[in-house]
Amino acid sequence: MKINLLQEIQASAIDSSVSLADLLRKCAILAARLGNSEFRSWVNSELNGYEDEDKLPTYRILGINAAGHFSGSFNNGLRNAVIPSGSLPAEYRHWASEAKITDSISSLSSLIKKSDGTLHLQWPANLIALMQQFPIYKGMVIIDAWQVLSVHQIAAILDTVRNRVLNFVLEIESEAPDAGEWPSNNLPISKDTVGHVFHTHITGNVQNVVAGSKDFTLQSIMYIKQGDLESLDKSLRDVGVEQSDIQDLKDAIASDGPRTKQEGLGERVNAWIGKMATKVSLGLLNLGKDVGVGVLADLILKYYGLG
Numbered sequence: 001m002k003i004n005l006l007q008e009i010q011a012s013a014i015d016s017s018v019s020l021a022d023l024l025r026k027c028a029i030l031a032a033r034l035g036n037s038e039f040r041s042w043v044n045s046e047l048n049g050y051e052d053e054d055k056l057p058t059y060r061i062l063g064i065n066a067a068g069h070f071s072g073s074f075n076n077g078l079r080n081a082v083i084p085s086g087s088l089p090a091e092y093r094h095w096a097s098e099a100k101i102t103d104s105i106s107s108l109s110s111l112i113k114k115s116d117g118t119l120h121l122q123w124p125a126n127l128i129a130l131m132q133q134f135p136i137y138k139g140m141v142i143i144d145a146w147q148v149l150s151v152h153q154i155a156a157i158l159d160t161v162r163n164r165v166l167n168f169v170l171e172i173e174s175e176a177p178d179a180g181e182w183p184s185n186n187l188p189i190s191k192d193t194v195g196h197v198f199h200t201h202i203t204g205n206v207q208n209v210v211a212g213s214k215d216f217t218l219q220s221i222m223y224i225k226q227g228d229l230e231s232l233d234k235s236l237r238d239v240g241v242e243q244s245d246i247q248d249l250k251d252a253i254a255s256d257g258p259r260t261k262q263e264g265l266g267e268r269v270n271a272w273i274g275k276m277a278t279k280v281s282l283g284l285l286n287l288g289k290d291v292g293v294g295v296l297a298d299l300i301l302k303y304y305g306l307g
Contacts, residue, residue, distance in 0.1 A: 005030055005180030006173045013166035014274050016267070020158055021047060021106050027165055030180050034172070034187065036194045042202055046161055049104040056100055057203065059160040059261070062153050066096035068123075068145030070137050078137060083145060087136045095123060099147050101157060108154050119154065121147040156263045163264035167201040167297045170277050201297075226305035229253070235299050240286055241276070248272060249300070259304050265297070273297055 031040035256266025
């Protein structure tokens with residue numbers, strides 16, 4: 001059976017053997033067919049890197065530490081010493097507490113492969129020269145400095161991108177299963193709807209449910225308490241998910257373990273969402289009226305406290 005572009009992207013999103021760059025290139029095709037400039041811009045930025053730090057998505061802004069080498073009199077010095085952010089002038093403290101990651105997806109993937117677990121991002125030479133005017137350590141001058149972050153933080157960026165792509169295409173499919181096969185001037189889905197789905201699932205505004213969802217869906221999401229499987233169970237039953245599928249989700253949640261905003265949903269949970277999308281497309285799962293598969297993702301995000 002021939003699969004369409006939306007299904008192809010879903011399959012690639014949950015297949016770790018497919019590179020994220022290849023997945024995003026498929027998304028570039030989808031963005032062109034949907035005629036959505038925001039989605040196309042986001043895909044291009046992830047593929048080629050971000051030129052403007054002020055336009056970075058929040059998942060690319062990481063909390064970090066800083067360290068450096070210091071030189072003192074009589075050959076005294078410190079190596080690999082922590083640089084407390086509070087020791088820097090206020091306008092420069094972010095260099096010791098925050099890293100803005102602008103690199104392309106391919107560059108980040110290469111960093112992970114080459115890393116031994118920790119990454120160093122060098123401070124600019126002119127910043128180091130400027131900080132020599134300030135006594136970070138008494139009687140010593142800074143001679144080198146860098147930001148310190150974990151390779152897991154970079155991996156979390158890649159996972160976040162993959163998860164957001166999956167949630168986006170699942171929601172588009174729930175609204176118009178063949179949207180990726182139509183020319184952009186004759187789509188079976190409005191550009192306003194595409195824009196709403198983009199802002200909900202790509203830019204991270206996931207606390208809003210899909211346009212058109214009925215009150216019971218909103219009530220189901222409001223009912224969920226963070227970390228409470230019983231309330232998640234009830235909400236999923238309210239929107240039409242069968243108990244056997246809910247149990248599969250609970251097993252997936254247990255397998256993936258706790259999640260953070262930067263990590264996004266885990267591999268097993270994302271696979272479960274993909275399975276639900278397939279069941280809907282085959283007519284094997286009847287969700288409530290106007291409830292898209294993306295709503296299931298919203299319910300799960302609420303359970304994790306990420307929505």
